[in-house]
Amino acid sequence: MNVANKIGSHKNIWHGLGRQRIEIPKTVIKSKVQNNPILSKLYVCSLGYYPKAEKHYTYRKKGLPENFLFYCVDGKGWYQLEDKKYEVSANEFFILPQHTEHAYGSSDDDPWTIYWIHFGGDSLPEFNNMQVVQKHFKPSYVKISEEVTGLFTKIYKSLELGYSLDNLVFTNMCLSHFISLFIYNPRHYPQHTQDKLDSIDSAILYMHQHISENITLTELCKHYNYSASRFSSLFKQKTGYAPIDYFIQLKMQKATQQLDFTDKSVKSIAMSMGFDDPYYFSKRFRKIIGMSPKKYRMTRKD
Template identity: 40%
Template sequence: MRKSRGFEGELIIEIPKVATSHCEQLPLIAQLFIARMGYYPKAMHHYYQRPNGISQAILLYCSDGQGWVETGGNVVQVRAGEIFVLPMDVPHSYGADAKNPWSIYWMHLGGSHCDAAAAAVMERGGEPARAVQVGFSEERNALFTHIARTLLKGYSASNLLQANLALPHYLSSFIAPEHFGSQKQSVRDASPTEKAILYMQENLSNSLTLDNIARSVNLSGSFFSRKFKKDTGYAPIEYFNYLRIQKACQLLHFGAMRVNEVASAIGIDDPFYFSRLFKQQMGIPPAHYRKNKGIYGQ
């Protein structure tokens, strides 16, 4: 017996068309908003098939048990602590495992950026056709509950704004789960990129090279550079320089050090190079930054 709903302890929130139309008229949330959402615990026999897809992205986060998603003839297993997000208009079917049915938090996302949101979550796992491991977080579940409770109060403009402005924060718990509650990792469990960033932060006063950083995570320079840029969007030294200028801003804003002393404190011996690097990133020279206490003042 297959079914799409009717699970003990379930939650389902159907957003009326008039409310989603209202979302499309509110500039702050028009590009990404919730069209439906819910929670199915131990969803035995749960099954959906949509031969033509739907005009919304579908988020499926498995918190217990397991299930599967089929797209384009490819069946993907989704296990506890994993997420799968279907883009809009993609034919699909999905369902709970027959022996160990999943518990899932789910959302249908509307707006012009719903596919961009789907891609942001799924690209963290590399191949789009694979479920992404995101683990478990009480903070994430609390965000879901907050959004649901807000929508259950009704669909006034303030409720729609409150719920949907929390949506990007909820999605970020999947994109960067290491920043959420129980997702905090030990250094031993961190990825090479995360370890490298920690190494950079601990060596802001030193002049690091690509080889220095790569050796700190036991990788070759070329492989590490490719992986780091894939994970962060930046080359390692570029990222390190951003961290150094961030530290320089703090020293200039709160301290009494001269500009050349600030440069030395972040491992740059040439004050002229420091000034060029600072202006390149911040748009103004360090002396101007200090005089005005930042670009926009205090």
């Protein structure tokens, strides 16, 4: 059968009118990407655009050695990740993690139109362990944005010009931003997002709004209706810090700004951040910033 006349998926590659697809040769990835400290952490493996992908279907028992980001802009489809099956509609995306059994396909009645990108790298295990990534193993709404499709086009057109080191560096720097447009979509478009802040993001915003006060863990837990252990666990899972440690860090960030932009005394700054004892303030400042407030003011003049 002539490949040009094929319709549907053959050997896990969809054939149909209007498709776009680039796969970076494994020889290029091995010789120019995996040994490059700038590129090896997270890099593009392949990407494509399938319009009205009729009879699109793929099954991989062992998954892929890389991750797969899938963005549906029109139509419908489905995917199965291990033993769970999900429906996908327009303006939704999902991520398939590496080395995980999966299958996916377009709707028979309303075939999806999709952008997709495979990305690998040494940092994938840590990337996939992030809470913000794991929640997108399920379908997630993403705000329609010309920035998303525009950045995809930049990556695609750059790779069409070949696999020079300059092109590879450009596309892989774009990749991190491209991924962030999805997994952090509400942060890029907060005024339009349909999602409410989760309790941890809300707590951080609450801390920021009450930066000059002394908030206790008990107050935060009561405010968000969690036990202390549960709230602390969720907070550390997302931020890497205990709640009050994070709050103190925010205070010190604000303190450095006052040291940079005002002539206020250290005592006055300490009081404005809720510290009655300037010596204790200086001790916490030194632990977080790495030097005393006075030394910081003297050295941070650039």
